[in-house]
Amino acid sequence: MKADGGLKMKHDNDYGIGLRNIWDVVCYDSGGQEKWREVNRNLVVTAGLNDVLTQYFKGSSYTAAWYVGLKGAGSVAAGDTMSSHSGWSELPHTTAYSQTVRQTLTLGTPSSGSVDNSSNKATYSINATNTVAGAFLANNNASSSATAGTLYGAVDFASARSVVSGDTLEVTVTLTAASA
Numbered sequence: 001m002k003a004d005g006g007l008k009m010k011h012d013n014d015y016g017i018g019l020r021n022i023w024d025v026v027c028y029d030s031g032g033q034e035k036w037r038e039v040n041r042n043l044v045v046t047a048g049l050n051d052v053l054t055q056y057f058k059g060s061s062y063t064a065a066w067y068v069g070l071k072g073a074g075s076v077a078a079g080d081t082m083s084s085h086s087g088w089s090e091l092p093h094t095t096a097y098s099q100t101v102r103q104t105l106t107l108g109t110p111s112s113g114s115v116d117n118s119s120n121k122a123t124y125s126i127n128a129t130n131t132v133a134g135a136f137l138a139n140n141n142a143s144s145s146a147t148a149g150t151l152y153g154a155v156d157f158a159s160a161r162s163v164v165s166g167d168t169l170e171v172t173v174t175l176t177a178a179s180a
Contacts, residue, residue, distance in 0.1 A: 001176075016179065018177070018178050019049070019052065022042070032169065040156070040157060043078065045077075045152070059135050064102075066138070067102035067142070069090055070135055071154060072088065075088060076153075080154070081151050082148060088134070101141075103123065117172060126163045127165050132160065133160040136154035137153055139152070140169065156177060
């Protein structure tokens, strides 16, 4: 006889929250024609998950300021942070595109567990030949230090993409939260 009276707990239907982010990155040439598009899911890194728990449930040191950065070569790992992401590099904003800092993430109104920046896309004016391999969200705009702040998550493209001077990248980030 079982000590639990024969009652079996089923954990695969437990409720929780799942965070998912969809990135839509479009490259336009100097004439405004679409050159390529990448639509991929984001990996929310452990530091980003911890930040959500700390800010929302503990209510400490919250910041609503988030920024979109572009990734160079390499792959994202769950243990990555802004100060330690040896598997990938940030595309150098001081030489690869005309903006001197990462682009501000300006989100619309959340609805049905989703929010995005489609009304105010992060836009990059490319001013040098380079390779873009993904993008990321951090709460530091890199005006002082590229490694300061919290890395929320990052996305790897299916394959690295080429950009040249005169191209424009438009980045739409859709953040979703759903029962897992």
